[in-house]
Amino acid sequence: MKAFLLVFFAGGVGSALRYLVQLALQGRVQPAQFPWATFAVNLLGCFLIGLFHALSSRFQLSPETRLLLTTGLCGGFTTFSTFCNESLSLLRQGYAVTFACYIGLSLVLGLGAVWAGNAVAR
DSSP, X not given: OHHXXXXXXHHHHHXXXXXXXXXXXXXXXXXXXXXXXXXXXXXXXXXXXXXXXXHHHXXXXXHHHHHIIIIIIIHHHOOHHHHHHHHHHHHHTTOHHHHHHHHHHHHHHHHHHHHHHHHHHO
């Protein structure tokens, strides 16, 4: 039950942080052309999960703390379902090149961000 509550609480915090990032980018970018807010959130989330994972190993954090930071906070903060929905919307709107760039950049830079988070923590 303790693990569930940790994930529940941290997931809520992560979701609220995601909403704040979307508000901060609202009006500054045009999401119909490229979903910048989701892109930024997912890359930052990739960096953070890499960082948290490496820090939890380096400092021997408890499994509960790792769960809180990775599954809870990062899981609530990032959004794969929105990424997929926005990708499909780009394709349906005829933005095939943007669709391919969004998916390709998200995967390549996301993996790079996880690696960078790990590197920073070591």
